[in-house]
Amino acid sequence: MQKSLPRTALRAGIASMAVASLAACGTSSSDSGSEALESLGDTEGSVSILAWPGYVEDGTNDPAVDWVSSFEEATGCMVEAKTYGTSDEAYQLMQSGGYDVVAASGDLTLRLVAADLVSPVNTDLLESYEGIFGFLKDKEWNSVDGVAYGVPHGYGANLLMFNTEEVSPAPTSWDVVFDKASDYDGKVTAYDSPIYIADAAVYLMTHSPELGIENPYALDEDQFAAAVELLKTQKESVGEYWSDYLKEIQAFESGDSVVGTTWQVIQNSISTGTTDVVLPEEGATGWSDTWMIASETEAPNCAYAWLDHIASPEINATATAYFGEAPSSEAACDFRDDCEAYHAGDEEYASQIWYWTTPVSDCVDGREDVECVDYSEWTKAWQEIKG
């Protein structure tokens, strides 16, 4: 519904709906009616794609940004793209039908699988699949029981940004926005979404081991209360919460904010040169998106062609660079000069990222003796934190 705020901001618009899919994960796949395609045939002439804004650009917003035209020319599949603002909206649209391909975030993928709205992808039919980083394949948000349901697109971490003049020495820990936040009173910034509570949980995993947090998206009452408490203390030093990219760039360029969470793309866009980013020692939250094919598609060949196209090194490089995230393959880095900045392919780095997942009452870390706090409670708590 909040289609207006694109980018990852909205990935955090996660609904409790995902519960169904997560609970069902592993059970419903076996009786899934849809099968992966065995072989490819002639393309159908058109393909309808549902994606985040900025994922399917055909030059209408900016003539220089276009990776659809080359696809249309090469395959004869005319692309009809629709964008969505939240995973919920995407879920509703997929249910209503009419889409062949969807780009889904970690909080949507399993829902689609559970509802049988997407079919397994025969990755052998995709030339580009082999080159994709191993650490992105066969993950709990894109595969079920070892069966791939889609192709990884791009990924990124929610990093710590700091003003190099105001914050020295360079921080290596999130403590500058939590326990030491008062040093930068009124100039701390934080991401404006309930999912940010997970960032506090990541911090507590290291600094309050007695809480026993195993996964920042699986918090029981006590762990959750501790994270909320930490954020309430932090709020006293927060100058503003940011939810969009432009706001954060402005705030760091003007010095209104000097330390807080960020995305790599924001660091790349800041022209003053007074900021730097770090992946703190505690690790960080992040995202990883997946291209999937609708089970009811009438254009499977065009759909496979798109998956292959968008995962091909040059196109994947262009699309992920435009969006501001790491590409999905090493080869894509030949077409980008900023792969290093995004730590693309750095497995060690990627392993420190807790990819966004919907918090649900069945703890996602596998604990069965307690109930975890679900996302609707996260939302309420977030509003209380902001006061």
Place this chain on the structure above:
Amino acid sequence: MQLGRAARWVLGGVTAVVLALIYLPLGVVFLNSISTSESLSWPPPGFTLEWWGRALQSEGALHALGTSVLVALVASAIALVLGTLAAMALSRHRFFGKESVNLLIVLPIALPGIVTGIALNNAFRTIVGVQLGVWTLIVAHATFCIVTVYNNAFARLNASGTRLEEASMDLGAGLFTTFRLVTFPRLKSALLAGGLLAFALSFDEIIVTTFTAGPGVTTLPLWILQNMFRPNQAPVVAVIAVILAVVSVVPLAIAQRLTAKDAQAVSR
């Protein structure tokens, strides 16, 4: 009016200062549209015409503009019909529940946009069971635009009285002929003013729009919102805003001229 010289100067001064303040942020927008900074940072590090070139070539913006104009036109047209009917009913008749009807017309604009937005979104999807699209958006916009037409028409109908209409009927003209030849010509400029306000209201509306536009429908404000957050697009958006403000002067000026002339004619 008899006002001291000093009072006139003070009032003029206040007006000048207020206008200057109104245009200060717009000046900032203009500077952004020619600044080399992509994030609207202050002061502009340098100047460029690149954004103007890019904006003029932006198909997305053009398409969104088309959608906005279409939605605003249809919504205003619906509002014109419904607002005029309501104004004639309330200005020419006395009946039980008149106050309630008046309240009903005012409510969609008086209640916060987010309330109207989620109420209509919910109704469209669950009660009516339709997919959100351009029509749901038009219906929503028409609903909150009725009031501007209604108020303008109502004021004019009240000011012009019923004598001429009665004379026309006495002379044997039918209801529709009377409306066409007597009521409508005197109402015309008020409808224009009301319609223009309705158009403007619809054109820049973002909150109700967010909740009632289908996923494929991008009005200009939605396009702006989406592009504010695309890399390198913020200055392009500033260009569009400047162009809109400048271009809007033309219809405003025409409407002003017409209304002023008519209003004088009617009150005399």
Place this chain on the structure above:
Amino acid sequence: MTTHRVSAFLAPRRRLRLAGLLTAPVLWLGLVYVVALSALLVTAFWTVDELTGQVQIEWTTENVVEVVTEALYRTVTLRTLGIAALVTVIDVLIAVPVAFFMAKVAGPRLRHLLVIAVLAPLWASYLVKVYSWRALLSSDGIIEWVLSPFGLHTPGYGIIGVVLALSYLWLPYVIMPIYAGFDRVPDRLLEASADLGGRGWRTLTAVVLPMIRPAIIAGSIFAFSLSLGDYITTGIVGGTTQMLGNLVYTNVGAANNLPLAAAISLIPIGIILVYLAAVRRTGALRSL
């Protein structure tokens, strides 16, 4: 001709004519708006299924009780009311002299120019203007640059920033009805008052102000109601500030909890209805 026959049939039948005029607008507003609003109010008493995120028809007062009892909602409501009231007062205080100058002091030519000058910024996109306020309020923005020689500082992002930006955004909506109100005050009346010895100020307070009161209230409805529901401006220049609109928006968007959002909506709906009821007698509703 059939229209002629219809006309002849309708002419003596007032009730029928009234019905003909009222049916379409009342049906539209009734079917589209009243039904939608009622459905929303009813939803406030339903729940959401945690598993599917779907609204469930299961009657409960839980949401409403939560909104009434929890301190969060009280705090945010008071803050929102304060901001909306402040914005309204600031706008009216600015709009009255400007509208008066436009309607009664400026010559016809200047008047036309001023009306256009006031209305043109309305077209320059709400969002772009808010972002430009963000630039103005920044700690290295123009406001800081102008004020710092005097030892003053920009208010920065927060409640004051929100009040300033909202006052700016809604000002034209307040000026226009008040201008129209002044325009309706006949010059003769002002002259008569002056002839009878009324000084400028007295004329203003005793004669003019009562006449334009409905217009001022109409303008205030705009400023008040638009501020009451805003969430975008707060997000951009509000720092950590939360308003009622933000709470509603988060519950609809991120949390997918329509019943709770509906329950929170009851607060602004209630406030506006009380406000409208209070000003109804003044005829302000016809001056919007």
